[in-house]
Amino acid sequence: MNWLSQIFAVVFYNLRTIPERKGSALTAAVGIAGVVLVLVGVLAIAAGFQKTLASSGAKDIAIVLRAGADTEMNSGLSREDTRLISDAPGIARGTAGPLTSAELFVIINLPKRSTGTDANVPLRGVSASSFDVRGNIQIVEGRKFETGKNEIIVGTGAARAFAGLDLGREIEIGTNKWKVVGIFSGGGGSAESEIWSDADVLMPAYNRDGFQSVYARLNSAASFTQFKDALTTNPQLKVKVLTLDEFFAEQGTMMTEFITGIGVFIAGMMALGALFAALNTMYGAVAARTREIATLRALGFGAGPIITSVLAESIAVALVGGVLGAAVAWLAFDGYQASTINWQTFSQVTFAFAVTPALLITAIVWATILGVLGGLFPAIRAARLPIAAALRET
Amino acid sequence: MKFLALVFSNLKRKKLRTTLTLLSIFVAFLLFGFLSAIKAAFLAGVDIAGADRLIVRHKISLIQPLPQSYEAKIEAIPGVDAVAALTWFGGIYKDPKNFIATFPTDPDKYLNMYPEVVVTPEVAAKWKQTRNGAVVGKATFDRMAKLESWKIGDRIPFTSPIWGQPAGQSQWEFEIVGVYTAGKKGADETSFLFRYDYFEEARQERKGTVGWFGVRVKDAAQAAEIASRIDAQFANSPHETKAEAEGAFAAGFASQVGDIGAIVMGVVSAVFFTILLVAGNTMGQSVRERTEEIGVLKAMGYPNGLVLVLVLLESCLLAMLGGFAGLGIAWLVTLGGSPAPQMLPVFVIPHRDLLLGFGFAIVLGLLAGTIPAISAMRLQIAVALRKLG
Numbered sequence: 185m186n187w188l189s190q191i192f193a194v195v196f197y198n199l200r201t202i203p204e205r206k207g208s209a210l211t212a213a214v215g216i217a218g219v220v221l222v223l224v225g226v227l228a229i230a231a232g233f234q235k236t237l238a239s240s241g242a243k244d245i246a247i248v249l250r251a252g253a254d255t256e257m258n259s260g261l262s263r264e265d266t267r268l269i270s271d272a273p274g275i276a277r278g279t280a281g282p283l284t285s286a287e288l289f290v291i292i293n294l295p296k297r298s299t300g301t302d303a304n305v306p307l308r309g310v311s312a313s314s315f316d317v318r319g320n321i322q323i324v325e326g327r328k329f330e331t332g333k334n335e336i337i338v339g340t341g342a343a344r345a346f347a348g349l350d351l352g353r354e355i356e357i358g359t360n361k362w363k364v365v366g367i368f369s370g371g372g373g374s375a376e377s378e379i380w381s382d383a384d385v386l387m388p389a390y391n392r393d394g395f396q397s398v399y400a401r402l403n404s405a406a407s408f409t410q411f412k413d414a415l416t417t418n419p420q421l422k423v424k425v426l427t428l429d430e431f432f433a434e435q436g437t438m439m440t441e442f443i444t445g446i447g448v449f450i451a452g453m454m455a456l457g458a459l460f461a462a463l464n465t466m467y468g469a470v471a472a473r474t475r476e477i478a479t480l481r482a483l484g485f486g487a488g489p490i491i492t493s494v495l496a497e498s499i500a501v502a503l504v505g506g507v508l509g510a511a512v513a514w515l516a517f518d519g520y521q522a523s524t525i526n527w528q529t530f531s532q533v534t535f536a537f538a539v540t541p542a543l544l545i546t547a548i549v550w551a552t553i554l555g556v557l558g559g560l561f562p563a564i565r566a567a568r569l570p571i572a573a574a575l576r577e578t
Numbered sequence: 579m580k581f582l583a584l585v586f587s588n589l590k591r592k593k594l595r596t597t598l599t600l601l602s603i604f605v606a607f608l609l610f611g612f613l614s615a616i617k618a619a620f621l622a623g624v625d626i627a628g629a630d631r632l633i634v635r636h637k638i639s640l641i642q643p644l645p646q647s648y649e650a651k652i653e654a655i656p657g658v659d660a661v662a663a664l665t666w667f668g669g670i671y672k673d674p675k676n677f678i679a680t681f682p683t684d685p686d687k688y689l690n691m692y693p694e695v696v697v698t699p700e701v702a703a704k705w706k707q708t709r710n711g712a713v714v715g716k717a718t719f720d721r722m723a724k725l726e727s728w729k730i731g732d733r734i735p736f737t738s739p740i741w742g743q744p745a746g747q748s749q750w751e752f753e754i755v756g757v758y759t760a761g762k763k764g765a766d767e768t769s770f771l772f773r774y775d776y777f778e779e780a781r782q783e784r785k786g787t788v789g790w791f792g793v794r795v796k797d798a799a800q801a802a803e804i805a806s807r808i809d810a811q812f813a814n815s816p817h818e819t820k821a822e823a824e825g826a827f828a829a830g831f832a833s834q835v836g837d838i839g840a841i842v843m844g845v846v847s848a849v850f851f852t853i854l855l856v857a858g859n860t861m862g863q864s865v866r867e868r869t870e871e872i873g874v875l876k877a878m879g880y881p882n883g884l885v886l887v888l889v890l891l892e893s894c895l896l897a898m899l900g901g902f903a904g905l906g907i908a909w910l911v912t913l914g915g916s917p918a919p920q921m922l923p924v925f926v927i928p929h930r931d932l933l934l935g936f937g938f939a940i941v942l943g944l945l946a947g948t949i950p951a952i953s954a955m956r957l958q959i960a961v962a963l964r965k966l967g
Binding site: 215250252254255260290303438450457463 | 642
């Protein structure tokens with residue numbers, strides 16, 4: 185027999201006999217499935233969070249904040265500022281003039297539906313043109329708020345996560361009552377976590393006399409430099425200009441880095457644990473087949489094919505575990521609706537876990553690596569067994 | 579005790595397997611230790627909250643400021659022992675990644691309110707003499723001393739995205755007069771505290787306002803009643819308040835992280851038990867392989883009970899060795915400080931969780947050993963010996 189057909193013969197023989205050792209093989213597979221489940225599960229949180237922020241971004245929409253502010257919460261712009269900003273070049277025009285929206289961003293405390301504990305829910309006061317500036321806001325139920333009235337519309341995520349935000353109900357903010365008149369979607373972005381109202385009604389209710397940000401729809405992504413330069417060189421303004429892409433890329437860094445860091449760390453530790461289990465299983469498998477392997481060697485099978493066959497068994501077991509873990513993670517976590525606080529904005533973001541194809545591939549890669557590592561040393565031991573002594577073993 | 583040698587030689591028989599099993603138990607408990615620390619960090623503040631302390635904030639949300647004049651009004655409410663005002667400053671040193679939780683406050687009132695914040699009398703005196711003086715939590719000071727070579731006496735420039743520039747200067751400047759330490763396990767050592775009078779004088783907007791008040795009541799049993807008295811005092815004013823127990827406030831704050839914390843904990847505990855299952859299975863297997871030997875022991879006259887104990891002893895020894903080592907190493911690592919001080923300001927394993935971990939290790943040993951031990955006990959000598967064949 186040549187070397188290649190030896191490999192095939194012994195690998196298939198080995199794989200066919202896995203059911204003989206199903207107890208220990210299953211143990212190793214379950215261990216690896218656990219690692220993959222955790223890895224995918226935790227990274228799906230980070231991926232979902234990032235996806236929400238990414239779909240909030242846009243290249244042809246700019247946001248203007250006070251210089252030095254890193255979030256809308258910290259920013260402040262006077263009415264005069266917002267007028268100057270609307271006059272800048274590069275802004276697209278609608279029927280009612282330049283497409284800009286001066287906005288107010290505050291938080292209010294509302295109980296979470298799931299736990300009943302208070303959460304910081306973002307409340308945004310917007311201008312009438314805000315819908316045209318964003319372009320992806322759609323009323324899915326009810327209607328838009330009327331200007332000048334104590335009416336609010338609620339993002340789909342916020343409506344799902346926080347108590348009292350049902351269509352037709354009234355909520356109390358301070359001494360005012362606000363009626364929920366509509367539910368809106370915002371292309372999966374962070375706007376869906378927010379409550380919107382008319383900025384001019386919200387401002388006096390909050391004792392404010394200025395805005396916090398201006399959103400502007402640009403003629404095209406290429407107009408951004410022109411727009412930014414005009415504002416940053418204007419001596420009357422001290423502002424910071426970002427595209428929504430840039431803005432939202434900054435907003436979640438702390439959170440995503442933390443979750444990813446913790447996820448990889450925990451999965452790494454678990455991978456170690458599972459590796460020991462896999463090693464134990466494969467050493468056990470080799471030990472149980474000592475006589476069998478010695479017989480194969482006596483028959484003339486080389487060391488290479490023996491090593492390959494043990495590795496193949498280990499990888500096969502690991503892959504079964506990996507696929508199992510990834511499938512469970514996908515079924516359990518993909519699309520799971522959650523909300524958490526984004527410390528950078530000090531307000532709640534609702535988002536869905538995202539088990540992306542890239543994550544599934546990562547999972548399979550980890551499983552394969554565990555399979556190779558778990559099988560390699562037992563395989564080498566198998567190939568080195570002294571034939572005569574091994575044949576005599578019971 | 580004379581049987582201990584027998585147990586050890588059984589463990590030593592397959593050194594590789596014993597080592598691998600030990601290591602996987604070790605890893606599982608190491609993970610358990612770290613998770614306890616992470617969970618404790620999420621809930622930081624809840625454990626150290628004083629039963630006699632309240633937090634008073636604006637009714638709408640924490641970001642709405644309250645008038646500083648409320649301090650005297652709250653002090654005047656019967657049953658109130660002390661009041662200290664705090665404000666969120668959001669300090670940044672040079673680069674946004676050097677974000678430091680910074681609060682302006684009154685030194686005397688603050689130190690009186692929070693006895694878990696410990697400073698030497700010299701530092702307290704120096705702080706009161708130095709108008710722009712600041713006291714820094716030990717964890718933050720050590721970190722910044724390493725990264726940016728901060729020293730006591732340094733004048734540190736800060737920027738604040740919220741408060742902009744101070745009057746007449748481009749940056750805020752604080753002189754570090756000393757370090758505070760946590761006088762209670764689990765208390766935060768990452769804050770940066772500076773003086774409210776300096777803040778009030780230098781800030782250019784929202785003068786005369788503060789973020790929230792810490793309130794201590796004379797009798798903890800009356801805390802709830804005094805909280806509603808405070809809220810009643812300011813009802814129907816432009817700045818209505820919400821007063822609640824410090825523990826409830828901290829718990830509410832922690833629950834904002836919400837589902838994520840719960841899910842991470844859930845998934846990981848599931849896996850902790852998976853690893854244990856795998857390890858337990860291996861331990862069981864190594865007993866099953868020795869059926870014939872157990873038969874020999876019994877033939878020599880070992881009573882059933884002793885056989886049971888020997889097998890249990892073996893599995894417990896293994897589980898406790900791995901488990902205690904894992905918990906111990908995790909504990910040593912947390913002594914080194916938090917890996918992510920901004921997200922996890924406090925990073926310690928609570929005593930309760932350490933004990934729980936020890937308990938789990940013993941339970942693991944018993945569970946993994948029970949089934950093989952019982953079958954070893956029930957084993958019939960003739961059957962066992964026939965296996966030798």
